[in-house]
Structures are given as structure tokens and as C-alpha cells.
Amino acid sequence: MFRKLKMGATALTVGLLAAACGSGGTGGKNGVIEYWLWDSGQQPGYQKCADEFAKENPGLSVHISQYGWDSYWSKLTAGFIADTAPDVFTDHLAKYAQFVDLKVLRPLDDLAPTADLQDGDYQAGLAALWKGQDGKRYGAPKDWDTIAIFYDNAALKAAGVDPATLQDLRWNPQDGGSFEKLVAHLTIDDKGVRGDEPGFDRDHVKVHGLSSEGSGGAGWGQTQWSAFAASAGWQATDKNPWGTRFNLDQPALQDTLSWYYGLVRKGYMASYSEIGGANAIGTDKQIQSGTAAMGLSGSWMISTFTKLTDATGKKLDIGLAPTPIGPSGKRASMFNGLADSVTTLSKQPENAAKWVKFMSGEKCQDIIGESGVVFPARPAATELAVAFNKKDRNLDVTPFTQQVTDKTTFLFPVMTNAADILALMNPRMDAVYIGSAPVSSLTGLNNQLNDLFKVAQ
């Protein structure tokens, strides 16, 4: 209990935390390229790529380390400070602008192997997101993701719902449309009364019609409310990337959120407490444990969902449906993508760039496509992933891909000051989700966010 006074203590604790998260990950030497990623599901695929890379480049090899999402970023930060960061790491759009500002990312244009990356080789719009405000490229696109509805077929059958009706759902902020009707019908209280039947007890719900992924304050409601808000015509900032004015005060968002969090008050969606507060369980666990019948989640979760089993070990029958059509008459899904970045701490940037180039190249992208965990950034490799899901999982992933082909996607908001925005936004969104603050409180938050950019410029 007696931790030493002051900063020493904080630094020490961080060191301990980082140490507790596992050791290793010192910047590579002698042709061994250190590579970090956070998704354990993708590690086997990239290991295959690494083996191929070593074959093609004698004298070079790749050492892959995987850390869970939360420890990944704190470990990376600690690595930048202590000079133990990897040569190459998987980067996220929400984070990379800060790293550019901190001067820890190497522009890929300045490195010979990656100088000739072409935007046109990747799904439209993906590559441009990774160009900083200085116009330089800081990440080579590797995959993309969109949002769709995952549902439990057994729950639908028990409710007498034809899965085909899910392909054409509509919602609006006034009465929720056919989407809310379905959610209500799939909700069951502890006496077996459905959410749309008289006598429904909203305080003692056994199965929620819609799963909860938390307040969405940490990622612009990516798997929570972004699909609804965008289908009502809302955008997070004045321009994307590098927006400086925020739109959290607009009625399009506030009405959407009133309706969305209203589902919690109606008992159709789990509350903050029920999903475990700060350590929330996701849609996959909620469907698996039978506390939710369906929910929104991202394409990176496909392999997790298709592996879900019930208590007896039997595989769950999971289906996919696109996000509902909103007031704008269109569907919407956030379009996000990961990329690989080279750190300035790397002692072998040219070798690191070779590996980045290889991962964003056809060969590795095809390997990733065939492993069926994510949609690779190259269109041809995306087709391989679609085919894999059809053949090996008997799953039609059109709900994810149609958003791209129909051009109903919107890009993840990329901006500077992301860490400050997260710190301000997350508690405020949690408060709205919990119900301790009204949706209109977001107008104050919006002013705070706008002020951040006044100071910065």
C-alpha cells in the first residue's frame, strides 16, 4: 500500500502494468523485424505472410507479438518513451494522428519499398485516410470493416420471425419503425411476456431484443449508434479527415440518440450496469449467453460469431442482416480500416518498409482473404474472403459488402487531439447512456470539443 510519493509512483505503476502485460517487443535487430498486432484472430494469417516474406527475403524474418486492445496501446506508448517500440505495428485511424504529432511515425513515401504505394489498389477511400495533414502517407492499408446485424436464428424462430424480413428493416427516430417493432418482439421478460405484448415487465427482462455495445463514446458509436445517426444524414465533423468543428449539437444526432438510448428505458436493450460497466461484454457474449437476440457488430467479429456455442457445446446458428434503412432513405455503415505503420524508432526502416509493402501486397492480402478473419484492403482479396465465408461457414456476408458496393458507407472520423476528445467524450456519452445526463448535454460537450481546436490553432 505504501507506494512512493508522486510521479515516480505513476511511472512505476505504468512500468508494472506494462510488465504485467507480457514481456518482449524490443525493437528488432539483425534483420528480425518486430511486428505488433492486437487481434489474436488475425495472428495465424499474418504468421503465414511472415513465413512467405522470410522465404522471399533471405536474411530477413518477422517476429509477431500480439497484445489485447487495451494493453496494446499503453505498451506501445511505453515503447515509444523507453525506445522499445516495434519496427512495424498495426495502426488505428483513431490513434495515428496523435502519433504523427508526436513524430513517432515514419512517412512511408520517404522509404524506397513503400514509396510507390497506389491509392487505387485498395477499396475506394481507404488509402486517403492514412495521409496526414502534411499530405504524407503514414500507413499502408491492410483491411477494412463495416457494420451489420448479427442475429440468433433460434431466437427468431421462437419468435416466429422470418429471417428474410430482416433484410429490409427501416427505422426512424420517432417510433423506431419496423426495426424497433422487431426488437420489441424479440425482447422477453422473466415471465415469458414479449416486449410488444401487454403486461411486459421492462424491469425484469431475460432476453433483450437488441444487444448493447456500450455508450459508443470511445469510437464515435461505431457499433452502437453510428449506423442510425448516419442514416439520418448526420456526420461527426465539418469535414473528414481533419475536421475541426463538431456536430454533436445537431438535432439529427440528438434525436437519434434519444431514440437509441430510449430502447434501454423501454427494456429492449441492456443497461450500462447489465453489460458490466467499464468492462462491458460485447454483442457476441450477449447472444451466446442468451441475454440478447441480435445486435450490431463489425465484420472483424465474423469468425468469433460463427464459432459461438451454447452451454451444451452446440454451435449457434448465426445469421447476418444489413443495418436498417433510415430517414435519409438509405442504409449507412461506418467504413474503417487498419493499416501498418513504421516507427521512427526502427533501426532498420527500409527492411520494415519491405514488410509493410509485403503485407499490403497481393500475395499476403490473398492469404489473409483466404483465412476469412477480416476483409483485406485489396478488392480481389476481399472476394476471396467473401468466397471463404460462403464455402467454409455457409455465411452470406453481403450485408457487409453491399454497403461498400452501394456506396452507403461513411468514413471513420479522423482528427487531431483524438486522445483529448476521447477523454472528454467517453464519460459524457456514458452519462447519457446511464441516463444521468440528458441527450441535450451533448451540446455543451460539443462546445468543449470545438474549443480544443481553437487552442490548438
Add this chain to the structure above:
Amino acid sequence: MALTAPLPKTTKARGRRDDTRLALLFILPALIGFLVFMVWPTLRGIYLSFTKFNLLTPPEFNGLDNYIRMVQDPVFWNSMKVTVYYVFVNIVLQTMFALVIAVMMQRLTKRTWLRGIVLTPYLVSNVVAAMVFLWILDYQLGIGNTVIAALGFDRIPFLSSDAWVIPTIALINVWRHVGYTALLIFAGLQTIPETMYEAGRMDGASEPRMFRSITVPLLRPVLALVLIITVVGSFQVFDTVAIATRGGPVDSSRVLQFYIYDVAFGRFQFGYASAMSVALLLVLVVITFIQYRVTRADSSDLN
């Protein structure tokens, strides 16, 4: 200078001087540790609190900006409030439980293994304790809530409601530290002469009466020291919050240490984080000073 004949007086003086040197030698390792790991970081922290510093590029001096921002930052004042609330609940419960356990250890049993058992939670690391309680207290799946539900009560959102979160975290840390605190108090109890209790028994005093009139007053110096140590430690609560709630729900468990950590390593504002650390340092200095004076920790009623 070689001495051939024994000179009692000078040998004595020389011997004393040699002792000082030897003492310094013994102190040296601790002194180096103190200077390198305590004094230097403290001074550097105070310096950084007057700068804008993002950890990766050199600090820029910005005067009192960080302190002005701190005074105006509602999240800072809220963390201060949350921390004080936590310390109050934590210390009151912990000291009460520890005192009772220590007295029972002394008066009821002489078995070493039984006394040892009290210390076992302290052997578990804070992070592990937080993880275990996080699972036990989970709203849906935790065994704690399953038992509560089986008894016919409503499930309790221990770590996800703003009313429950601080008492829950305080109790988790009481569970972990109470044995250690009890052991310190127990050591203090051992210094109270058994004759006092014998005299009490002769006069026909009951156990509670002897506790009130003999144990507590004579234990005061030790209790004061224990309180100073535990209060300072309690103010620096971090791990349990970082693991179990990350400051939530909203800001209701955003204790000062966690806010400082988040600002420094999540938002790369090391200068502002240092300023808040200095504020915490000042608070602790003042509290320790007051405690020391009020409890007269440097004097004993025994002599």
C-alpha cells in the same frame, strides 16, 4: 598515525567518530535510493509541472499555465472529491476492522498459523485482487450476484453504479490491506505491558472496558503511525480503479491518481499531470502534518 600505547580517552573519542563513518556507510545504500528514486523524481516532477511536455519532444516552459488550468478543471476537483470520499470509507473501515482483528489476535489466540492467515490477502497483488473481485461482482455472471439473486434480492451493480462503485472499491482494498494493518497494530499491542491488564482484571474490568481504557490510549502512538501510512497509501489508490472501472461510471470513480495517469500516458500531457501530482503532494504533506500534530504521534503515555 600509529599508536603504540593505549590511550583510553582518545580511543573513546576516536571510536565514536568511527561509528559515525560506519553509520553513514550503512545509510548510504538507502540514501542513494532515496535521492535517486524519491528526491530527484520529485524535483523533476515539480519542474515539469511548469512546462508543456508530451513525453517525446523536449519540455517547453509555460509558467503557471498548468496550475491555472487545474484550478479551473471540474474533472480535477471531482477527482479530488472522489478520492477523499474513497480515503474516508477505506480508512474508517480498515482501521476499525484491523483494530478488532489485532485485539483478537492478541487476546484470543497464540497460534502463529492463525495469526499468519490474517495476512494472506496481502500476499495477493492488487491487480489480481481487483480482477478476482471484478469477476465475483459481475452483474450478470458473477457468483456474488448469482448468490444475491438466488436469495431473492435484486442484483447489485457493484462496480457499474455511481452509488456503489466507491464503497465497493474501498471494501476490496480493505479486504486486501486489513491483515497488514492488523499486523502493525498487533505489534503495537505487544508493547503494552501485560501487568496493565492484570491490574485491570484485579479491579474487575470487563474486556470491552479494558479495550477502551487500556488498549486504545496506550496504542495511540502506533495507531497514529499506522494511520499516517495508510492514509498516504489510500490517497494513491490506482490499480483497483484501473482494472475494475477505469474511472467509470462517468467520473464517479475517477480518483486523482487515475486521472493523473490518464492525462500523462493517455493524453500525453505530462506537464499538466505533473502539476496535479504536485497538488496531491501538497495535500498529503498537509494531511500528514495535521495527523502528526493531532495524534501526538511522537509521545507515548506509557512512561
